[in-house]
Amino acid sequence: xxxxxxxxxxxxxxxxxxxxxxxxxxxxxxxxxxxxxxxxxxxxxxxxxxxxxxxxxxxxxxxxxxxxxxxxxxxxxxxxxxxxxxxxxxxxxxxxxxxxxxxxxxxxxxxxxxxxxxxxxxxxxxxxxxxxxxxxxxxxxxxxxxxxxxxxxxxxxxxxxxxxxxxxxxxxxxxxxxxxxxxxxxxxxxxxxxxxxxxxxxxxxxxxxxxxxxxxxxxxxxxxxxxxxxxxxxxxxxxxxxxxxxxxxxxxxxxxxxxxxxxxxxxxxxxxxxxxxxx
Numbered sequence: 001x002x003x004x005x006x007x008x009x010x011x012x013x014x015x016x017x018x019x020x021x022x023x024x025x026x027x028x029x030x031x032x033x034x035x036x037x038x039x040x041x042x043x044x045x046x047x048x049x050x051x052x053x054x055x056x057x058x059x060x061x062x063x064x065x066x067x068x069x070x071x072x073x074x075x076x077x078x079x080x081x082x083x084x085x086x087x088x089x090x091x092x093x094x095x096x097x098x099x100x101x102x103x104x105x106x107x108x109x110x111x112x113x114x115x116x117x118x119x120x121x122x123x124x125x126x127x128x129x130x131x132x133x134x135x136x137x138x139x140x141x142x143x144x145x146x147x148x149x150x151x152x153x154x155x156x157x158x159x160x161x162x163x164x165x166x167x168x169x170x171x172x173x174x175x176x177x178x179x180x181x182x183x184x185x186x187x188x189x190x191x192x193x194x195x196x197x198x199x200x201x202x203x204x205x206x207x208x209x210x211x212x213x214x215x216x217x218x219x220x221x222x223x224x225x226x227x228x229x230x231x232x233x234x235x236x237x238x239x240x241x242x243x244x245x246x247x248x249x250x251x252x253x254x255x256x257x258x259x260x261x262x263x264x265x266x267x268x269x270x271x272x273x274x275x276x277x278x279x
Contacts, residue, residue, distance in 0.1 A: 051122065051254075053117070054067065057267075058118070058260075061181055062182065062185075064175055065117055066084065066114070067256045070110050070112050073093075074098065077093065077123055078093060079246075082120060084114055087175045088173075090170075090231055091221075092230060094159075097227070101221070105230070126244045132240055138236050141238055145205070153209075155204065155205070155207070155249070156205040156247055158204060158205055159201065159243075163197075164196075167199075167236040172186055172190075173189075213253065215274065
């Protein structure tokens with residue numbers, strides 16, 4: 001009887017030990033896999049989670065080393081945006097496919113082994129759907145979308161399929177150490193101007209209270225209908241389209257526990273630098 005009890009105790013301790021090893025193996029402060037059953041696979045409320053790697057302020061200050069593979073990121077979302085190791089281009093995920101838009105403007109499929117220093121993804125499920133039937137520039141589009149939000153205090157994944165008479169986008173070249181700040185890196189960006197193009201805007205609207213963590217307001221990337229080109233959206237002229245919003249009421253962020261992130265000075269007011277980067 002004593003031997004049986006000791007065996008049970010040993011089994012429990014072994015399970016705890018193995019669980020702890022799994023939690024510390026990916027270099028993050030926490031392991032999201034504990035919630036995997038509720039956030040991937042089947043549809044439902046468990047999919048309404050915005051999953052984020054690192055913070056926008058860390059990226060602004062040059063924390064560019066990838067910390068999570070695209071393969072792992074894909075388990076947390078089939079839709080999203082971000083960048084890749086070394087700030088190598090613009091990343092976009094749509095319908096479960098991940099793309100890297102380099103400085104040649106071409107959208108390349110991303111290998112599962114490539115890593116990201118900053119990304120935001122979710123399992124996209126439509127909550128609001130409406131037609132866009134009049135021409136709008138980027139500012140007018142954002143204002144129109146705001147009028148259709150249930151609340152400005154929630155997170156929204158935004159997908160817009162449309163026809164654009166004009167769209168201006170950019171991509172940033174891969175950076176080498178010592179890494180410059182993001183505002184300096186984008187000064188060497190490549191800008192693309194598309195005319196009479198159809199495609200999809202992919203991105204998020206986040207509340208103002210997450211400044212420093214993500215980009216407050218809208219952050220949108222673009223990919224053409226044939227998924228051959230795109231970039232980070234700077235300006236546009238939409239002729240018509242369909243907007244789909246996924247209301248997301250949960251937010252989960254993983255932070256790197258090593259590398260540049262552990263020593264970067266966060267908490268500064270970087271609003272001015274963010275405006276340079278986004279425009």
